[in-house]
Amino acid sequence: MRVGQERPCTKSEPPLTLVSEAASHPLPFPFMPKAQDKPLWIVRRSSIHQRGVFAACDIPKDRPIIEYVGEKITKKESTRRGLALEEKAKKTGGAAVYIFTLNARYDLDGATAANPARLINHSCDPNCESFIIRGHIWIYSLREIKAGEELSFNYGFDLETWEDHPCRCGEPCCVGYILDKQYWPKLRGILKARAKRQGKIKELENKLSDLKKTLTPKAPKKPKPVA
Numbered sequence: 001m002r003v004g005q006e007r008p009c010t011k012s013e014p015p016l017t018l019v020s021e022a023a024s025h026p027l028p029f030p031f032m033p034k035a036q037d038k039p040l041w042i043v044r045r046s047s048i049h050q051r052g053v054f055a056a057c058d059i060p061k062d063r064p065i066i067e068y069v070g071e072k073i074t075k076k077e078s079t080r081r082g083l084a085l086e087e088k089a090k091k092t093g094g095a096a097v098y099i100f101t102l103n104a105r106y107d108l109d110g111a112t113a114a115n116p117a118r119l120i121n122h123s124c125d126p127n128c129e130s131f132i133i134r135g136h137i138w139i140y141s142l143r144e145i146k147a148g149e150e151l152s153f154n155y156g157f158d159l160e161t162w163e164d165h166p167c168r169c170g171e172p173c174c175v176g177y178i179l180d181k182q183y184w185p186k187l188r189g190i191l192k193a194r195a196k197r198q199g200k201i202k203e204l205e206n207k208l209s210d211l212k213k214t215l216t217p218k219a220p221k222k223p224k225p226v227a
Protein backbone atom coordinates (compact mmCIF):
# COMPACT_ATOMS: atom_id res chain seq x y z
CA MET A 1 0.00 0.00 0.00
CA ARG A 2 1.34 3.43 -0.83
CA VAL A 3 1.97 5.90 1.94
CA GLY A 4 -1.15 7.50 3.33
CA GLN A 5 -3.51 5.56 1.14
CA GLU A 6 -6.21 3.43 2.63
CA ARG A 7 -7.28 1.12 -0.10
CA PRO A 8 -10.39 -1.01 0.16
CA CYS A 9 -9.82 -4.38 -1.44
CA THR A 10 -10.72 -5.10 -5.01
CA LYS A 11 -10.62 -8.07 -7.28
CA SER A 12 -8.16 -6.51 -9.66
CA GLU A 13 -8.27 -8.95 -12.57
CA PRO A 14 -8.75 -7.08 -15.87
CA PRO A 15 -12.51 -6.88 -16.49
CA LEU A 16 -12.21 -8.78 -19.75
CA THR A 17 -10.76 -11.75 -17.92
CA LEU A 18 -13.76 -11.67 -15.65
CA VAL A 19 -16.16 -11.64 -18.59
CA SER A 20 -14.39 -14.24 -20.70
CA GLU A 21 -14.01 -16.54 -17.70
CA ALA A 22 -17.53 -16.00 -16.47
CA ALA A 23 -18.39 -19.67 -16.50
CA SER A 24 -15.80 -20.43 -13.87
CA HIS A 25 -16.32 -17.17 -11.99
CA PRO A 26 -18.42 -17.18 -8.83
CA LEU A 27 -20.54 -14.29 -10.16
CA PRO A 28 -23.89 -15.57 -11.41
CA PHE A 29 -23.79 -13.49 -14.58
CA PRO A 30 -21.01 -11.90 -16.61
CA PHE A 31 -22.86 -8.76 -17.77
CA MET A 32 -22.88 -5.31 -16.18
CA PRO A 33 -25.10 -5.07 -13.14
CA LYS A 34 -27.57 -2.16 -13.06
CA ALA A 35 -28.63 0.07 -10.19
CA GLN A 36 -31.79 -1.32 -8.61
CA ASP A 37 -35.07 0.66 -8.90
CA LYS A 38 -35.47 0.35 -5.17
CA PRO A 39 -32.11 0.49 -3.34
CA LEU A 40 -31.27 -2.65 -1.40
CA TRP A 41 -29.40 -0.56 1.16
CA ILE A 42 -29.82 2.28 3.62
CA VAL A 43 -27.26 4.51 5.40
CA ARG A 44 -27.41 4.53 9.21
CA ARG A 45 -25.23 5.02 12.30
CA SER A 46 -22.92 2.06 12.73
CA SER A 47 -21.55 0.44 15.87
CA ILE A 48 -18.33 -0.23 13.94
CA HIS A 49 -17.56 3.38 13.00
CA GLN A 50 -19.72 6.48 12.50
CA ARG A 51 -21.95 5.76 9.52
CA GLY A 52 -22.40 2.45 7.75
CA VAL A 53 -24.53 0.91 5.02
CA PHE A 54 -27.24 -1.58 5.99
CA ALA A 55 -29.43 -4.02 4.10
CA ALA A 56 -32.87 -2.47 3.52
CA CYS A 57 -34.38 -5.91 2.83
CA ASP A 58 -33.28 -9.54 2.68
CA ILE A 59 -30.58 -9.86 0.01
CA PRO A 60 -29.75 -13.20 -1.60
CA LYS A 61 -26.19 -14.45 -2.12
CA ASP A 62 -24.20 -13.21 -5.17
CA ARG A 63 -26.38 -10.14 -5.68
CA PRO A 64 -24.91 -6.86 -7.02
CA ILE A 65 -25.92 -4.41 -4.29
CA ILE A 66 -24.32 -1.05 -4.96
CA GLU A 67 -21.80 0.43 -7.36
CA TYR A 68 -18.76 2.15 -5.88
CA VAL A 69 -18.54 5.32 -7.96
CA GLY A 70 -16.02 8.13 -8.01
CA GLU A 71 -13.43 10.06 -9.90
CA LYS A 72 -11.05 8.06 -12.09
CA ILE A 73 -7.55 9.32 -11.27
CA THR A 74 -4.01 8.40 -12.31
CA LYS A 75 -1.74 6.60 -9.87
CA LYS A 76 0.32 9.81 -9.60
CA GLU A 77 -2.71 11.86 -8.59
CA SER A 78 -3.79 9.07 -6.26
CA THR A 79 -0.43 9.21 -4.47
CA ARG A 80 -0.66 13.00 -4.25
CA ARG A 81 -4.14 12.79 -2.70
CA GLY A 82 -3.02 10.03 -0.36
CA LEU A 83 -0.08 12.09 0.88
CA ALA A 84 -2.28 15.19 1.33
CA LEU A 85 -4.71 13.14 3.39
CA GLU A 86 -1.86 11.74 5.45
CA GLU A 87 -0.77 15.31 6.26
CA LYS A 88 -4.36 16.14 7.21
CA ALA A 89 -4.55 13.04 9.40
CA LYS A 90 -1.37 14.11 11.24
CA LYS A 91 -3.01 17.46 12.08
CA THR A 92 -6.55 16.33 12.83
CA GLY A 93 -5.90 12.78 14.09
CA GLY A 94 -7.83 11.11 11.28
CA ALA A 95 -8.80 11.26 7.65
CA ALA A 96 -10.92 8.77 5.78
CA VAL A 97 -9.61 7.85 2.34
CA TYR A 98 -11.89 6.38 -0.26
CA ILE A 99 -9.49 5.34 -3.00
CA PHE A 100 -9.99 2.02 -4.73
CA THR A 101 -7.44 0.39 -7.00
CA LEU A 102 -9.08 0.19 -10.43
CA ASN A 103 -6.27 -1.22 -12.55
CA ALA A 104 -2.50 -0.86 -13.08
CA ARG A 105 -2.89 2.74 -14.35
CA TYR A 106 -5.88 4.20 -12.58
CA ASP A 107 -7.51 4.40 -9.17
CA LEU A 108 -11.01 5.51 -8.24
CA ASP A 109 -11.47 8.22 -5.63
CA GLY A 110 -14.91 7.64 -4.15
CA ALA A 111 -14.83 10.64 -1.79
CA THR A 112 -18.09 12.11 -3.03
CA ALA A 113 -21.57 12.33 -1.55
CA ALA A 114 -22.78 10.69 -4.77
CA ASN A 115 -21.06 7.50 -3.60
CA PRO A 116 -22.87 6.06 -0.56
CA ALA A 117 -20.85 2.85 -1.02
CA ARG A 118 -17.91 4.79 0.46
CA LEU A 119 -19.62 4.40 3.83
CA ILE A 120 -19.40 0.60 3.86
CA ASN A 121 -17.22 -0.41 6.81
CA HIS A 122 -14.60 -3.15 6.96
CA SER A 123 -15.24 -6.48 8.65
CA CYS A 124 -13.01 -9.48 9.38
CA ASP A 125 -16.05 -11.66 8.57
CA PRO A 126 -17.59 -9.66 5.72
CA ASN A 127 -20.91 -10.33 4.05
CA CYS A 128 -19.90 -8.55 0.81
CA GLU A 129 -17.05 -8.44 -1.64
CA SER A 130 -16.01 -5.99 -4.35
CA PHE A 131 -15.52 -6.91 -8.00
CA ILE A 132 -14.32 -4.88 -10.94
CA ILE A 133 -16.55 -5.46 -13.90
CA ARG A 134 -15.61 -3.64 -17.12
CA GLY A 135 -14.02 -0.77 -15.23
CA HIS A 136 -16.86 -0.47 -12.72
CA ILE A 137 -16.61 -1.51 -9.08
CA TRP A 138 -19.59 -3.38 -7.70
CA ILE A 139 -20.24 -4.54 -4.17
CA TYR A 140 -21.73 -8.05 -4.17
CA SER A 141 -23.27 -10.12 -1.40
CA LEU A 142 -21.00 -13.00 -0.38
CA ARG A 143 -23.85 -14.78 1.34
CA GLU A 144 -27.53 -14.28 2.14
CA ILE A 145 -27.93 -11.04 4.11
CA LYS A 146 -30.90 -10.35 6.39
CA ALA A 147 -32.70 -6.97 6.40
CA GLY A 148 -31.02 -4.64 8.92
CA GLU A 149 -27.59 -6.33 8.79
CA GLU A 150 -24.68 -3.98 8.25
CA LEU A 151 -22.97 -4.47 4.88
CA SER A 152 -19.21 -4.94 5.05
CA PHE A 153 -16.26 -6.09 3.04
CA ASN A 154 -12.61 -6.71 3.79
CA TYR A 155 -10.67 -3.57 2.86
CA GLY A 156 -7.70 -5.72 1.95
CA PHE A 157 -5.09 -3.50 3.58
CA ASP A 158 -1.56 -4.82 3.55
CA LEU A 159 0.77 -5.47 6.46
CA GLU A 160 2.86 -2.31 6.07
CA THR A 161 0.64 -0.07 8.20
CA TRP A 162 -1.39 -2.58 10.25
CA GLU A 163 -0.92 -0.75 13.55
CA ASP A 164 -2.57 2.40 12.16
CA HIS A 165 -5.85 0.59 11.51
CA PRO A 166 -7.34 -1.11 14.57
CA CYS A 167 -10.50 -3.03 13.71
CA ARG A 168 -13.72 -2.70 15.67
CA CYS A 169 -15.87 -5.04 13.57
CA GLY A 170 -16.72 -7.06 16.70
CA GLU A 171 -16.78 -10.41 14.87
CA PRO A 172 -15.63 -13.46 16.87
CA CYS A 173 -12.87 -14.02 14.29
CA CYS A 174 -11.71 -10.36 14.37
CA VAL A 175 -7.94 -10.23 14.09
CA GLY A 176 -7.88 -6.80 15.77
CA TYR A 177 -6.68 -4.82 12.77
CA ILE A 178 -8.03 -3.95 9.32
CA LEU A 179 -5.98 -6.35 7.24
CA ASP A 180 -6.27 -8.58 4.21
CA LYS A 181 -6.91 -12.16 5.27
CA GLN A 182 -3.74 -13.43 3.58
CA TYR A 183 -1.68 -11.55 6.23
CA TRP A 184 -3.57 -12.84 9.26
CA PRO A 185 -1.14 -15.70 10.09
CA LYS A 186 1.81 -13.26 9.93
CA LEU A 187 -0.01 -10.71 12.11
CA ARG A 188 -0.95 -13.37 14.67
CA GLY A 189 2.76 -14.30 14.84
CA ILE A 190 3.73 -10.65 15.36
CA LEU A 191 1.09 -10.19 18.08
CA LYS A 192 2.08 -13.43 19.83
CA ALA A 193 5.77 -12.45 19.87
CA ARG A 194 4.84 -9.01 21.15
CA ALA A 195 2.64 -10.44 23.94
CA LYS A 196 5.46 -12.80 24.92
CA ARG A 197 7.92 -9.89 25.08
CA GLN A 198 5.48 -7.82 27.13
CA GLY A 199 4.92 -10.80 29.49
CA LYS A 200 8.68 -11.13 29.97
CA ILE A 201 9.00 -7.39 30.70
CA LYS A 202 6.19 -7.59 33.28
CA GLU A 203 7.84 -10.61 34.91
CA LEU A 204 11.17 -8.75 35.17
CA GLU A 205 9.44 -5.64 36.54
CA ASN A 206 7.77 -7.75 39.25
CA LYS A 207 11.07 -9.41 40.14
CA LEU A 208 12.78 -6.01 40.38
CA SER A 209 10.06 -4.63 42.59
CA ASP A 210 10.31 -7.71 44.92
CA LEU A 211 14.08 -7.28 45.05
CA LYS A 212 13.73 -3.60 45.92
CA LYS A 213 11.39 -4.52 48.76
CA THR A 214 13.88 -7.00 50.26
CA LEU A 215 16.78 -4.53 49.93
CA THR A 216 15.01 -1.50 51.40
CA PRO A 217 15.60 -1.49 55.21
CA LYS A 218 12.35 -1.35 57.11
CA ALA A 219 11.84 1.87 59.11
CA PRO A 220 11.91 1.14 62.87
CA LYS A 221 8.48 1.18 64.46
CA LYS A 222 7.70 4.38 66.28
CA PRO A 223 7.30 3.77 70.04
CA LYS A 224 3.74 4.30 71.20
CA PRO A 225 3.39 7.50 73.20
CA VAL A 226 2.90 6.80 76.91
CA ALA A 227 -0.43 8.18 78.10
Ligand SMILES: C[S@@+](CC[C@H](N)C(=O)[O-])C[C@H]1O[C@@H](n2cnc3c(N)ncnc32)[C@H](O)[C@@H]1O
Pocket (backbone or CB within 6 Å): 006, 046, 048, 049, 050, 051, 052, 095, 096, 097, 098, 118, 119, 120, 121, 122, 123, 166, 167, 168, 169, 178
Ligand atom coordinates in the same frame (compact mmCIF):
# COMPACT_ATOMS: atom_id res chain seq x y z
C1 LIG B 1 -14.34 4.28 3.82
S1 LIG B 1 -14.67 4.88 5.43
C2 LIG B 1 -16.09 3.98 5.96
C3 LIG B 1 -17.22 4.87 6.40
C4 LIG B 1 -17.07 5.47 7.76
N1 LIG B 1 -17.73 4.65 8.76
C5 LIG B 1 -17.65 6.87 7.79
O1 LIG B 1 -18.66 7.12 8.46
O2 LIG B 1 -17.08 7.74 7.11
C6 LIG B 1 -13.31 4.09 6.16
C7 LIG B 1 -13.02 4.52 7.57
O3 LIG B 1 -14.02 3.99 8.46
C8 LIG B 1 -13.43 3.47 9.63
N2 LIG B 1 -13.68 2.01 9.68
C9 LIG B 1 -14.21 1.25 8.73
N3 LIG B 1 -14.30 -0.03 9.13
C10 LIG B 1 -13.79 -0.07 10.38
C11 LIG B 1 -13.59 -1.13 11.32
N4 LIG B 1 -13.92 -2.39 11.08
N5 LIG B 1 -13.03 -0.82 12.50
C12 LIG B 1 -12.67 0.46 12.78
N6 LIG B 1 -12.84 1.51 11.94
C13 LIG B 1 -13.40 1.24 10.74
C14 LIG B 1 -11.95 3.76 9.54
O4 LIG B 1 -11.71 4.99 10.18
C15 LIG B 1 -11.72 3.92 8.06
O5 LIG B 1 -10.64 4.78 7.78
Ligand SMILES: [Zn+2]
Pocket (backbone or CB within 6 Å): 123, 124, 125, 167, 168, 169, 170, 171, 173, 174, 175, 176, 177
Ligand atom coordinates in the same frame (compact mmCIF):
# COMPACT_ATOMS: atom_id res chain seq x y z
ZN1 LIG C 1 -12.27 -7.07 12.73
